[in-house]
Amino acid sequence: MTQRPDSTQTPDYGAFPDARGHFGRFGGRFVSETLMAALDELETMYRRLKDDPQFQADFDYDLAHYVGRPSPLYLAERWTEQLGGARIWLKREDLNHTGAHKVNNTIGQALLAKHMGKKRVIAETGAGQHGVASATVAARLGLECHVFMGEEDIRRQRLNVYRMKLLGAEVIPVTSGSRTLKDAMNEAMRDWVTNVDDTFYIIGTVAGPHPYPMLVRDFQSVIGREAREQSLAQAGKLPDALVACVGGGSNAIGLFHPFLNDEGVAMYGVEAAGDGVDTGRHAAPLSVGRPGVLHGNRTYLMEDDNGQIVETHSVSAGLDYPGVGPEHAWLKDIGRVNYVSADDQEALAAFRELTRVEGIMPALESAHALAYARKLAPTLGKDQDIVINLSGRGDKDILTVAEIDGINF
Amino acid sequence: MSRIETTFAQLKEKQRKALIPYITAGDPGLEVTVPLMHAMVKAGADVIELGVPFSDPMADGPVIQKACERALAAGTGLRDVLAMVREFRRGDDRTPVVLMGYLNPVEIMGYERFAETCQEVGVDGVLLVDLPPEECDEIGPLFKERGIDLIFLVAPTTTEARIARIAEAASGYLYYVSLKGVTGAASLNVEEVAARVETIRNLAQLPIGVGFGIKDAQSARAVSRVADGVVVGSALVNQVAAHADEPMAITPAVSEILADMRAAMDKP
Structure with a gap:
């Protein structure tokens, strides 16, 4: 926590995060050891593909023709x-x-999952929008999809739960803690630690361990x-x-x-x-x-x-x-x-x-x-x-x- | 020499392996923990891992998640856990105590104050599950200058280059996580563990404890044949859960399992 921002200078925003995923004193990679290798692998793959014209072209194509952008x-x-x-x-x-907006990111991460040869994707969801967006891209790419969702949110968002099921995803109710988004994220992390070899974790927001905050930002x-x-x-x-x-x-x-x-x-x-x-x-x-x-x-x-x-x-x-x-x-x-x-x-x-x-x-x-x-x-x-x-x-x-x-x- | 170092050295001399029980502090009530720690030593524990309850134990399975919930419901905070160690030390100045938990409660207390208090009350080592060596620039030296061991996990997925880096940052012992998963998950594969422990030995000088998936005397014995220490958590916490309504029954139930493990590990 020593890296205090220097407010007298305008930073080059494009240069963040640093090599270890820090935004000033924030960010980083605070996970249990089992996931470190998977995060390294993801970061390496992302840094390689990020500047790969073919990857960018595939991403842009999907955004235009599947998402409907701009x-x-x-x-x-x-x-x-x-x-x-x-x-x-x-x-x-x-x-x-x-x-x-959630689908911008799931398209990008699904492309990464495909490049990494992962057959199974997991996601956490709160309102269900990220869960639906994950289930959607999984259906399109023929990937097995499991979505973790707090029991309280399942009640609040019944329509999205049914949408995910129609899309072929399994919605797993999370009953620990406050039964909302943070608990769904805990449970997704636990699943990832257990199935790290064949599973890609599609995080839905700009949080989580490095490189997620960076790559989700880039896709969004x-x-x-x-x-x-x-x-x-x-x-x-x-x-x-x-x-x-x-x-x-x-x-x-x-x-x-x-x-x-x-x-x-x-x-x-x-x-x-x-x-x-x-x-x-x-x-x-x-x-x-x-x-x-x-x-x-x-x-x-x-x-x-x-x-x-x-x-x-x-x-x-x-x-x-x-x-x-x-x-x-x-x-x-x-x-x-x-x-x-x-x-x-x-x-x-x-x-x-x-x-x-x-x-x-x-x-x-x-x-x-x-x-x-x-x-x-x-x-x-x-x-x-x-x-x-x-x-x-x-x-x-x-x-x-x-x-x-x-x-x- | 630190208490942890001394303990492993003495065990080596006697050709015995360390039995390292884990319990969550304050589960199911604050008054249960210190007597239980003493009882575990009596039943054959060499090092105690004392869990600091956290609201979001991401690396833990349902058994320890529930233990955290019970401990938090009883009002257990990091300060209480440190006070428990102080109390334990009044009756035991020999058995190493390692605090195990997540980083956030330590962040809120402040690194310096936490390290100081650990030293003052007699904590020997700290294992923060979500704190990898890469993020230790600040907290590492604070522990080092106070002689508190920073213990790290090594996983089945850890590359050899990382094992070497972890070994450099670590002291006390290395904790090898025997399987990909959360605490209390399926059974471990002893042959795989043996091969990995061998790899770690070639890269690190520290004693190696193995945990996750050790459920009974048989698996404790099997692991003790390949590692320097056997960590058992969920199997004990299960007993705490089973007797949460009658805390008097917790100590005998936990002691029985540990004594069985001790006997099985020590049998030639």
């Missing part, structure tokens, strides 16, 4: 008018095949690269602010990363405040947590004075995670990105508002970004632009919202 950058005119400030642009990751950065080009083409300039929700933080890093060197672009990562960050019932480690080590990396965590990880709460299963990707922890410390939060009520209000005003039903995760942008927009001028990552669509959340409305199907 995703549009949509000017939300009515909402902009209603909020009375900056122009609001939505990066439409909700229009991707399988309904969220297509979001920001497109948004940057689209902004220049459609708005005639770079945006003034970017807004994205942060659970583990993969959609946010995907949007932010290609803009990090653009000094004039402000960035806001929105964590889930649940019932409120001062209630203890939330999922906002960057806002009120402290550094520690979990799931293979050093990052901000929600933990008690004894270093035990505490339970999180959010209406959105995909943000219900006590940690956050190490690159976000670093970007917070050096002050490049502002980390803020939106609570359950604000997210639900934004969910309803976008649905009614623009005819776009956002995922409850993405609704946290919308909720913050709703407050930010009126503080900016009409000639300014905000790009929000609409990371997923809300179909999967209809049952949750209906339940809150007291409707039972």
Whole structure:
């Protein structure tokens, strides 16, 4: 923990992580010895393929023809008018095949698995979007797929559970701990340790041991690269602010990363405040947590004075995670990105508002970004632009919202 | 010479192997642990691995996961575990105690304070499952200057180059994980273990303990033929779980298993 960031100098963001996977004092590779060889193998393979034109061409082809990229950058005119400030642009990751940004990463990791000759893939999932995206690419490549999912999330996300089963994946309920995303990740790690020879672990976010935070970021950065080009083409300039929700933080890093060197672009990562960050019932480690080590990396965590990880709460299963990707922890410390939060009520209000005003039903995760942008927009001028990552669509959340409305199907 | 070094040297002289039981501290209650440690020594334990409970024990199977849950429900924190070692030392200044657990509770306490307290209460070694040698630049020297051994795992997947690197960072003993999997998993294959231990011996001078998958006197004996130490965890913690409602019965049940293992290991 000695490597303190030097805030007087602008770092070269592209140079991170360092050779051992560190972003300043965060990141790294904190796993049991059995997995070290597998992570070395994965890193070696990734570093080789990353610059291989054929691998990049295969990845780009799949993104174009299977995922449906590029995703549009949509000017939300009515909402902009209603909020009375900056122009609001939505990066439409909700229009991707399988309904969220998650598939960008699973396509990339599935290609890696294929190159490494692995026949079996495992994944953890919270909201089920990463599980669905993993089951989808596994079906396409004929790989055996096991998805670990907390029992509590299985209840909240029944539709996605059934989707995964239809896709041929086995969904394994996790009954330990808080029965949510972090426990699913523990269980996936345990499976990987046991079946490390033939199994590829598709981690769904920019967390986990090195090289995962790096490679997931690289695969998701297509979001920001497109948004940057689209902004220049459609708005005639770079945006003034970017807004994205942060659970583990993969959609946010995907949007932010290609803009990090653009000094004039402000960035806001929105964590889930649940019932409120001062209630203890939330999922906002960057806002009120402290550094520690979990799931293979050093990052901000929600933990008690004894270093035990505490339970999180959010209406959105995909943000219900006590940690956050190490690159976000670093970007917070050096002050490049502002980390803020939106609570359950604000997210639900934004969910309803976008649905009614623009005819776009956002995922409850993405609704946290919308909720913050709703407050930010009126503080900016009409000639300014905000790009929000609409990371997923809300179909999967209809049952949750209906339940809150007291409707039972 | 450290207590761990002395113990292995003395055992070697007597041509015996180390019996190394693991229990989770504070399972099922804080008051159970120290008497159980003394009883395990009496039943033939040479080194005690004392588990520090953690909310997310990623390398552990269901048996030790549940032990962590029981210990945490009883309110066991790292400070309590260190206090247990202090209490144990009042009645035993000979048996090495190794704290085994995950890094995060140590991160929160702070490396320096943890190392200082370990020295003060009489901890001899520390094994942090999710702390590989690559991440030890800061914590390593703090232990070294206080004579506390940093013990590392070697896995079936560890390459020879890594074994050499681990051996360089490690002291006390090396802990060979006999199988790919979590604690308490399926049975180990003694022939495979023997071959790997041989490889490790060629690359490292330290004594080698073998753990994961040792369930009974028979497997303890088999492993003792090839390794310097036999680590047994889940088989004992199973007994703690079975008697969690009647803690008085835990000590005799654990002692019986250990005594059987001791006898089987010592039989010529």
